[in-house]
Amino acid sequence: MFRLPVSKMDEFFGAIAAAQTLYLPADGKDGKASYVKWESGIALSKALNTVRSAKDFFFPQTTNLCDFNVNGKNIEIIDNRTESEDFVVFGVRACDARSFTILDKVFLAEPVDSYYATRREHGTVITMACTAPEENCFCNVFGIDAANPEGDAACWLTENYLYINPITEKGRKFIETVKGLLEECDSAEVDAQKAATKEILDRLPFANVNTDYFRKNTLLDIFNSDKWAKLSESCLACGTCTFVCPTCQCYDIKDYDTGHGVKRYRTWDSCMYSDFTKMAAANSRTTQLQRFRQRFMHKLVYFPDNNEGEFGCVGCGRCLSRCPISMNIIKVIKNFGEEE
Amino acid sequence: MQEQTVKRALELLADGTVNRVLGWKTGEFAYDTTPAVFTSAEEVEKSFIYNDFCGPNLSKYLIKESRKEGKILVFLKPCDTYSFNQLCKEHRLIRENIYVIGVPCTGKVSAEKIKSSGIKGITGMESDGENVTVHTLYGDSTVKKSDAMGAKCSTCKSKKHVAFDELIGEDGEVNNDNARFEMVEKLEAMSADERYEFWRGELSKCIRCNACRNVCPACSCENCVFDNPESGIQQRAAVNSFEENMFHLIRAFHVAGRCTDCGECSRVCPQNIPLHLLNRKYIKDINEFYGDYQAGADLDTRPPLNAYTFDDCEPSIVYKKGGNE
Numbered sequence: 001m002f003r004l005p006v007s008k009m010d011e012f013f014g015a016i017a018a019a020q021t022l023y024l025p026a027d028g029k030d031g032k033a034s035y036v037k038w039e040s041g042i043a044l045s046k047a048l049n050t051v052r053s054a055k056d057f058f059f060p061q062t063t064n065l066c067d068f069n070v071n072g073k074n075i076e077i078i079d080n081r082t083e084s085e086d087f088v089v090f091g092v093r094a095c096d097a098r099s100f101t102i103l104d105k106v107f108l109a110e111p112v113d114s115y116y117a118t119r120r121e122h123g124t125v126i127t128m129a130c131t132a133p134e135e136n137c138f139c140n141v142f143g144i145d146a147a148n149p150e151g152d153a154a155c156w157l158t159e160n161y162l163y164i165n166p167i168t169e170k171g172r173k174f175i176e177t178v179k180g181l182l183e184e185c186d187s188a189e190v191d192a193q194k195a196a197t198k199e200i201l202d203r204l205p206f207a208n209v210n211t212d213y214f215r216k217n218t219l220l221d222i223f224n225s226d227k228w229a230k231l232s233e234s235c236l237a238c239g240t241c242t243f244v245c246p247t248c249q250c251y252d253i254k255d256y257d258t259g260h261g262v263k264r265y266r267t268w269d270s271c272m273y274s275d276f277t278k279m280a281a282a283n284s285r286t287t288q289l290q291r292f293r294q295r296f297m298h299k300l301v302y303f304p305d306n307n308e309g310e311f312g313c314v315g316c317g318r319c320l321s322r323c324p325i326s327m328n329i330i331k332v333i334k335n336f337g338e339e340e
Numbered sequence: 341m342q343e344q345t346v347k348r349a350l351e352l353l354a355d356g357t358v359n360r361v362l363g364w365k366t367g368e369f370a371y372d373t374t375p376a377v378f379t380s381a382e383e384v385e386k387s388f389i390y391n392d393f394c395g396p397n398l399s400k401y402l403i404k405e406s407r408k409e410g411k412i413l414v415f416l417k418p419c420d421t422y423s424f425n426q427l428c429k430e431h432r433l434i435r436e437n438i439y440v441i442g443v444p445c446t447g448k449v450s451a452e453k454i455k456s457s458g459i460k461g462i463t464g465m466e467s468d469g470e471n472v473t474v475h476t477l478y479g480d481s482t483v484k485k486s487d488a489m490g491a492k493c494s495t496c497k498s499k500k501h502v503a504f505d506e507l508i509g510e511d512g513e514v515n516n517d518n519a520r521f522e523m524v525e526k527l528e529a530m531s532a533d534e535r536y537e538f539w540r541g542e543l544s545k546c547i548r549c550n551a552c553r554n555v556c557p558a559c560s561c562e563n564c565v566f567d568n569p570e571s572g573i574q575q576r577a578a579v580n581s582f583e584e585n586m587f588h589l590i591r592a593f594h595v596a597g598r599c600t601d602c603g604e605c606s607r608v609c610p611q612n613i614p615l616h617l618l619n620r621k622y623i624k625d626i627n628e629f630y631g632d633y634q635a636g637a638d639l640d641t642r643p644p645l646n647a648y649t650f651d652d653c654e655p656s657i658v659y660k661k662g663g664n665e
Contacts, residue, residue: 029541030612031456048460051610052547061547135369135461135477200477205368205463234375234401238551240610270549274567321452324551324608325396326372 001190002175002182003161012162013038013090015178020086020124023057025050035089044091048134049316053246054096057089058119059103061243061268065115065253068262084118088174090126094149095139095316097127099246101150102314105307106249124174126164127151131197136317138206138330144314147197156190163190206330211311213336214300222301223293227335232292234325239270241319241328242295247312250276271295296332341443344508345390345415348441350381352413358439359410362401364394370465371451375401377412390415392467392485395448395492397604399423400557406434414438417445418512419496421503422600422636423557428503429639430598432560442501444509450490450607454483491616492603495520502637520601524620539585545611546584552605552615558595558635565590592618597626597645600636629653 004012016022022038025045033047035054069076100120107116127149130137139146148154153171156163164182166172175182201207214222242248252269255262269276271294277284285291303312313329320328349361365376366389375396378384397420405412416424421442427433449472451462461477472488474481486494497520499512527535553559553566565571566587592615601623605615626633630644630652 028545032612132460132478135463204477230376233377236551236554236608238554238608239549240551240608243547243549244610273550275569278569320372322610324555324604326367326374330368331374 001163001165001185001187002179003163003185004181004183006157006160006162008181009044009162010040012178012181013042013044014040015181016088016090016174019177020088022088022090024090038090048130048132048137049093049096049318051318051322052244053099053316053318054089054092054125055099055103055246055249057087057123058100058116059107059249059251059268063115063266065264065266068264070261081115081118084122086122086124088124088126091128091155092125092149092151093130093316094127094144094146095137095314096246097125097149097151098139098142098144098314099316100125102247102303102307102310102312103249105310124153124170125151126171126174127154129154129156129193129197131157131193133197133200133204134317134321135205136320137201137204138209138315138317140201140204140207141209141211141315142311142313146201147194156193158189158193161185161189163187165190206315209330209333210337211300211333213333214304214311215309219297219301219305222336223297225336228289228293231327231332231335232289235272235288235292235327236324237272237274237288237291238324239268239272240322240324242270242272243268244318244322246314246316246318247299248295271298296329299329300333341508342390345441345443346384346388348506348508349378349384349388349413349415352439353381353384357411358413360405360408360412361388362398362405362412362414363388364390364396364398364415369451369463371449371462377401377405390443392446392449392469392472393451393465395450395490395607397423397555397557397602399427400555400560402433402438403427403560406437408437411437411439413441415441415443416501416504417443417448418499418501419445419492419600419602421501422498422634423602424636425503425639426598426600426636427557427560429636430560440504440506442504442507442511444512445499447485447489447493447496449485449488450493452612453490454488457483457487459483490603490607491614492607495522497601497634521620521624523614523617524624527617527621542613543585543588545613546588547611548584548587549610551608551610552588553591555604555608556591556595557600557602557604558598559591588613588615588618592622595619596622597633597643598635599623600634 013022017038023035024038025033026036026042027033027045033045033050034052035050036042064080067078067080107113129149130146133146152168153164153166153174166175250269250271251266253266255264271291276291285294299312304310320330352358361378361384363378364373365387367373371393373389373394375398378388398414399420402414428435446469449467454474459474459476459481462474463477464475466473467485470485472483472485474483496515498514500514501507501511599619601619603616609615626644633644
């Protein structure tokens with residue numbers, strides 16, 4: 001365990017940024033936090049979390065995959081990738097840190113997605129323990145400890161010190177680059193903070209939400225449940241929940257005609273959208289009920305079925321606070337759980 | 341209010357006037373109410389709610405609901421009745437399949453607004469019309485209701501219902517003080533560059549979730565141009581950093597003269613973009629160029645942008661009146 005005085009935070013960020021690009025949550029003009037590239041003068045946000053998740057660093061909303069130049073009957077394929085610089089994402093919360101593990105299972109499985117893999121290789125994730133969770137937080141339902149986050153290195157911010165503990169090899173390398181500013185220390189203050197946070201986590205409104213229903217019942221029984229009709233009836237079919245979600249990973253690939261060539265790009269897709277899974281022959285999901293169901297079946301049934309029982313949700317609470325009509329995964333889980 | 345609305349819903353279901361009720365359903369924390377269709381007395385008794393936390397405008401759901409079997413009861417707040425009228429005017433609702441009860445509104449509380457004042461972990465709220473008691477994980481606090489309302493309600497245009505079959509409570513008055521145009525005036529007073537910076541700053545936050553479009557009662561096209569693969573501009577994310585600006589400008593133009601200023605676009609934006617300001621600019625311009633006009637106020641007045649008269653101002657006159665060339 002290492003630490004540095006809070007008064008040296010700027011110097012610390014400066015030292016990181018001198019070696020590689022540093023991103024951290026900062027408050028915007030509207031008071032909402034988002035990840036920004038650190039420059040001198042930018043302060044770490046005190047907000048619990050960013051509006052958008054941290055998945056953007058590894059799986060951005062838009063990626064230009066490659067370009068085609070068309071000359072008569074010749075097509076030249078141009079790999080325009082430049083994203084090979086090392087970067088640090090600082091201040092990632094435990095929920096978002098776990099989302100990377102989930103995304104890894106999708107993008108790093110064979111065939112490996114080289115765009116994602118490159119970003120993961122070059123990115124170092126420094127997490128920050130939570131001390132004041134919100135009512136919408138339910139990461140503990142998925143076995144995540146907000147007071148003791150994963151990542152390449154984890155941090156705890158107390159009144160006077162920033163504590164940092166390396167977890168992975170990458171984390172240890174990172175510590176080496178800033179070692180001049182750090183002092184070795186014991187974990188007494190961090191342990192006290194963990195205990196205090198745990199006390200809050202235990203009494204969160206959703207701390208004991210039960211997901212057993214989705215383990216005990218068969219895929220088809222859940223799929224065919226008549227509950228989906230009611231749950232989905234007021235869904236606006238916007239993509240808010242999917243776009244603020246740290247684990248939603250569906251995408252679409254499109255060709256953009258530039259007039260003298262083609263840009264092939266991929267963008268986040270949303271199962272909430274009417275043309276999700278629209279194919280040349282037909283669309284396999286033509287109603288909002290089917291699309292709404294897809295989102296929750298994916299997170300609560302299909303993903304765990306394919307990944308040793310791990311749910312495709314990290315309980316960050318973004319969809320709860322952002323859904324325009326306040327329909328969300330907690331309401332879905334509870335609604336099914338009522339049958340228990 | 342809650343008691344009277346539930347009572348009327350149960351009576352109209354029982355006497356067969358309607359077979360469904362469109363209203364708001366209780367959530368987990370008081371503030372997270374969800375629009376819902378209730379089909380039985382049991383459902384109404386169990387989870388129907390009408391209070392200071394029922395922000396969502398229910399009018400647009402009627403496009404779909406009024407096409408179903410039987411008559412549906414809907415509870416509409418004053419501002420929602422403007423959207424309702426506008427949808428009727430555009431022949432998007434089957435009026436005879438709808439029974440409207442107008443419910444009074446003194447402004448809706450926004451959890452988002454309360455959270456932006458630094459209150460965290462809201463587990464429950466009560467409003468007595470003046471003050472909101474907020475229960476949180478970290479203790480209770482009290483906020484003045486006027487400080488707890490979102491942009492949609494803090495510049496309310498009308499407490500008068502413009503469409504209803506019956507009313508609960510006393511009807512209110514139209515608010516003519518034009519306070520809702522204050523921010524538009526500030527934007528107009530900016531230089532073109534400042535204004536451009538303002539909108540670039542706001543619109544560049546857009547994540548193209550389409551929440552503003554999908555919640556908007558004026559956006560009722562059966563297939564939006566942005567969802568149509570044949571249109572050539574169908575997309576989910578911007579190809580370049582300017583595209584989201586075009587999305588919002590096209591949308592604002594398309595609803596100009598039809599937008600009732602219900603404020604739902606800004607209420608639902610996950611990125612807190614003040615989208616209603618674009619619409620208010622058009623409303624203000626229409627008022628100035630063609631005389632005062634409020635979309636949805638009635639069923640008969642011809643919308644200025646759909647009517648042509650010899651007196652219509654020409655672009656040159658727009659410039660003379662202070663518009664930028």
